[in-house]
Amino acid sequence: MKKEVLFSLKGLYREPFEIEGYRFGGGEKSACIVGAMRGNEMQQLYICSQLIKVLKELEAHDAISHNHEILVVPSVNQYSMNVGKRFWALDNQDINRTFPGNSEGDTTKQIAAALFEQVKGYSYGMQFASFYMQGDFIPHVRMMETGYQSASLANLFGLPYVVIRKPKPMDTVTLNYNWQMNGTNAFSIYTNSTDAVDDKSARQAVSSVLRFLTRMGIVKYNNHSGYIASVINEYDLLAVKTYDAGFYRRLKNPGDPVKHGETIAEVIDPHEGEVTSQIISQTDGIVFFAHTAPMVMGNEVVYKIIRRMHE
Amino acid sequence: MIEEVVSVELPVHERLIIKKNRLEPKEMTGREKRISICTGTHGDELDGQYVCYEIVRRINQHPECLKGIIDIYPSVNPLGLDTGTRGIPMFDLDMNRVFPGDNNGAMAEYIASGIVNDIIGSDICLDIHSSNIFVKEVPQVRLNEEDSDKLLPFAKMMNADFVWIYSSITVLEATLAYSLNHMGVPTLVVEMGVGNRITNCYCEQILDGIFHMMKEMGIWTGDTKEVQPPIISTEGEVRFLSAMETGIFVSAIENTGTVEMGAHIGDIIDPIEGRILQHIESPIKGIVFTIRENPVVYKGALLARVYGGRN
Numbered sequence: 156m157k158k159e160v161l162f163s164l165k166g167l168y169r170e171p172f173e174i175e176g177y178r179f180g181g182g183e184k185s186a187c188i189v190g191a192m193r194g195n196e197m198q199q200l201y202i203c204s205q206l207i208k209v210l211k212e213l214e215a216h217d218a219i220s221h222n223h224e225i226l227v228v229p230s231v232n233q234y235s236m237n238v239g240k241r242f243w244a245l246d247n248q249d250i251n252r253t254f255p256g257n258s259e260g261d262t263t264k265q266i267a268a269a270l271f272e273q274v275k276g277y278s279y280g281m282q283f284a285s286f287y288m289q290g291d292f293i294p295h296v297r298m299m300e301t302g303y304q305s306a307s308l309a310n311l312f313g314l315p316y317v318v319i320r321k322p323k324p325m326d327t328v329t330l331n332y333n334w335q336m337n338g339t340n341a342f343s344i345y346t347n348s349t350d351a352v353d354d355k356s357a358r359q360a361v362s363s364v365l366r367f368l369t370r371m372g373i374v375k376y377n378n379h380s381g382y383i384a385s386v387i388n389e390y391d392l393l394a395v396k397t398y399d400a401g402f403y404r405r406l407k408n409p410g411d412p413v414k415h416g417e418t419i420a421e422v423i424d425p426h427e428g429e430v431t432s433q434i435i436s437q438t439d440g441i442v443f444f445a446h447t448a449p450m451v452m453g454n455e456v457v458y459k460i461i462r463r464m465h466e
Numbered sequence: 467m468i469e470e471v472v473s474v475e476l477p478v479h480e481r482l483i484i485k486k487n488r489l490e491p492k493e494m495t496g497r498e499k500r501i502s503i504c505t506g507t508h509g510d511e512l513d514g515q516y517v518c519y520e521i522v523r524r525i526n527q528h529p530e531c532l533k534g535i536i537d538i539y540p541s542v543n544p545l546g547l548d549t550g551t552r553g554i555p556m557f558d559l560d561m562n563r564v565f566p567g568d569n570n571g572a573m574a575e576y577i578a579s580g581i582v583n584d585i586i587g588s589d590i591c592l593d594i595h596s597s598n599i600f601v602k603e604v605p606q607v608r609l610n611e612e613d614s615d616k617l618l619p620f621a622k623m624m625n626a627d628f629v630w631i632y633s634s635i636t637v638l639e640a641t642l643a644y645s646l647n648h649m650g651v652p653t654l655v656v657e658m659g660v661g662n663r664i665t666n667c668y669c670e671q672i673l674d675g676i677f678h679m680m681k682e683m684g685i686w687t688g689d690t691k692e693v694q695p696p697i698i699s700t701e702g703e704v705r706f707l708s709a710m711e712t713g714i715f716v717s718a719i720e721n722t723g724t725v726e727m728g729a730h731i732g733d734i735i736d737p738i739e740g741r742i743l744q745h746i747e748s749p750i751k752g753i754v755f756t757i758r759e760n761p762v763v764y765k766g767a768l769l770a771r772v773y774g775g776r777n
Contacts, residue, residue: 164765165712168738241558245764246600252563259708265766287559288572324639325563394570400475425478452482452573453475 156211161228162269164262172234174270179210182222185373187277187339188364189228189270189330192251192284193242194235198348199283202360203229209361210374218375225373226277231270251284252325254333271333279308279371280334281364284343288456290446293409294359296384297343299326301335306386308340311370312363313381316443316461320389347409387461393438395458397422399431403451407458411442412466420457425450438462471539472580474573482545482573484581487518489525489536499683500535502588502651503676504581507562507642509546509553510661511596516669521676524688534685537588542581542642552598552661566645582645589683590620591653592676593643599661600760601768604722604753605668606630607696608655610638613647618698621654623682625675625693628755628773631700660759697753702775705750709734709763711743717757727751731770734763750774 162174190196190203207227213219230236235244242249248263256268274280286292295316298304309317326332334341344363346356366381368374397403402423413419413436420434434457444459451457471484491498503521505514518540525532541547543554543561553560559574567578585591597603606628607621614631621629638644646653656672659665678693680686709715713734719725725748734744748754752774763769 167712167714167762167764245762246598247552247558249560252560259706260766261768262764262766287557323568324565324644327639396570400477402477450477452477454576455474455573456571 156207156214161273162266164266166234169234174228174231174266176273177207177210177227177229179214179225179227180219180223180373182224184277185223185225185371186279186281186368187226187228187274189274189280189282190230191233191236192231192282192330193249194232194237194239194244195241195350196283196285197236197350198346198352198357199285200230200236201352202283202346202357203227205357205361206364209365213374213376220373220375223373225368226274228270228274231266251330252328254328254330255337267330271330274330275334275337275339277339279367280331280339280341281367282330282341282343283360284331284345285349286345288444288446289448290444290457291347291409292345292444293441294344294346294356294363295443296363297331297345298341299332299335301332303335303338303340305340309342310384310386311367312342312344312384313366313379314344314359314363314384315382317384317386318389319386385461385464387443391462392443392459393440393462394456395419395434395436395460397432397434397451397453397455397457400451400453400455401425401431402449403446403457405445405447405457407442407445409442409445413438413440413442413460415439422451434458436460440464441466471584472577474577482577484539484544484577485541486584487522487538487540489522489532489538491532491534492529498534499589499685500537500587501680501683501685502537502539502585502591503594504539504542504585504591504642505594506539506541506547507543507593508560508595508598508661509543509549509551509555510599511552512662512664513596513659513669514594515540515547516664516666517594517673517676520669520673524673524677525686528688531686531688533687534680534683536680536685537585539581539585550662562642563640565640565642566649578642582642582649585646585651586649588651590679591643591646591651592656593641593646593653594656594658594672596659596661596663596665597657597756600758601756602660602722602759603657604628604755605656605658605671606755608632608657610644610647613652617647617652617654620652620679622696623675623679623693624654624656624696625671625678625691626656626696627671627694628753629696629698630704631698697773697775699773702752702773703750705752705772705774706768707731707746707749707770707772709744709765709767709769712764713743715758715761715763715767715769719754719757722754722757725752725754725772732758746770748772
């Protein structure tokens with residue numbers, strides 16, 4: 156393993172901001188893995204740390220295949236993480252909304268440009284990502300529908316689901332999108348946590364990446380075959396919304412089956428404690444996304460359900 | 467008449483409401499032109515508040531001169547304005563990166579969709595901004611070059627100092643102006659002043675432009691002032707001056723305005739070592755139309771923009 160500084164920026168009174176990369180193997184640029192890009196992505200950082208630990212062991216046992224290089228970038232924004240901010244601490248810019256970046260642009264654009272320069276050109280790009288909606292997902296691999304996406308490749312991670320997302324304008328400035336447009340097969344891997352470490356799903360994420368790398372001949376590792384994924388289109392997920400605002404009582408978890416007409420959540424008046432509305436499933440299916448916060452707003456998406464899917 | 471455009475119930479007995487004030491002639495013909503004026507997308511941009519107030523005040527003084535419909539949306543991001551937060555407070559999300567929105571999406575996308583649907587049908591829309599807390603801007607109109615043929619005649623009516631036509635970059639696709647222009651509503655972005663402040667003279671200047679435009683469009687028949695022709699960016703070149711070092715920027719110029727080539731714009735200093743890290747001079751003779759206000763700069767931070775004519 157070779158640890159190196161990929162980008163450095165002098166702080167005013169803080170120690171320099173540095174993006175560190177961990178390079179394994181050598182030769183062809185095979186796989187690049189990027190972790191926490193926002194200051195609250197603790198789980199994403201933790202997963203990378205666990206992955207680096209395993210890759211070190213594999214390299215020590217000569218289990219990185221010849222002529223394959225793997226680059227892991229565990230943290231792109233520790234300056235924010237260290238001060239409890241989600242985005243770039245000075246101007247609140249989201250680095251994952253500035254790709255491909257601009258080496259002569261604002262600070263975050265320079266960071267994105269420098270990172271992109273280092274991570275582009277790999278055959279496979281993986282990012283441990285977080286979603287802008289507060290909630291839990293079934294662990295899955297997500298790809299943008301850019302015309303270059305390959306669901307069959309995404310299947311090789313062995314996670315239960317592959318989700319294809321039609322990019323919205325705001326997606327076109329993410330790392331994943333720009334990777335794909337630049338010829339890298341890019342995957343975003345979602346586990347069921349962001350702000351807190353969930354060891355079980357972190358292990359699942361690490362295993363899924365190792366499974367993929369093994370199947371692509373990049374590492375030699377023996378692990379479980381995982382799932383044959385169901386490929387779903389994000390737009391086919393049924394969004395279930397609240398009617399009222401208040402305390403939220405969730406009755407189903409990601410992965411749970413639901414029946415048409417079944418009560419799947421309740422909203423409680425925050426002052427009087429009465430149940431003001433029940434959320435009823437409008438379909439048979441499997442819960443894919445579930446809201447986590449203790450309270451909800453009116454007309455808020457609290458579930459996304461895979462329609463007519465059974466366990 | 468003040469109307470609710472879209473609303474969302476917040477968790478504890480409060481509603482987030484997007485309001486508009488519709489001003490229309492007493493007697494309608496059915497052929498009235500309609501102008502929409504939006505502001506408050508970023509909670510730290512306040513010039514638009516004064517502009518809205520002044521339009522309503524002037525119209526109310528002379529309602530007989532109103533021959534068209536004026537829709538005023540003073541707070542696209544009401545929670546941001548009320549809390550002094552640039553983005554949407556709960557999500558740390560930039561409201562101007564979620565357009566055109568999604569009726570089935572998260573709260574911000576739902577609100578954005580409601581606003582866009584309400585504006586559609588306008589003959590023109592103005593989206594008024596006040597830069598941010600970092601840089602001060604002279605009154606200017608910004609156009610995406612792909613819409614410039616259609617929008618430039620309107621932009622010239624606005625009494626702005628400067629019309630900046632710039633090439634499209636992807637992130638702009640998620641803005642209100644980009645979305646509306648692609649939905650058939652000609653939309654101009656007005657930038658002026660600096661965040662968290664009202665620069666009265668800039669507001670008055672743009673107000674003269676708005677009333678002039680409304681007169682040209684047959685919306686207003688009252689008195690208006692002569693407007694100045696703006697400088698158009700494509701007739702010359704715009705030079706960006708950025709921080710090459712992290713430090714404290716001390717401006718050497720009092721304000722925006724004309725500078726000679728080589729004029730001292732400012733210095734980036736290192737307070738602990740008592741030395742100048744970067745001495746900034748204007749690379750061209752021209753007009754400084756953007757100048758840094760917040761002295762803390764990281765490498766890459768924008769310090770000034772200078773426009774120089776072709777001669």
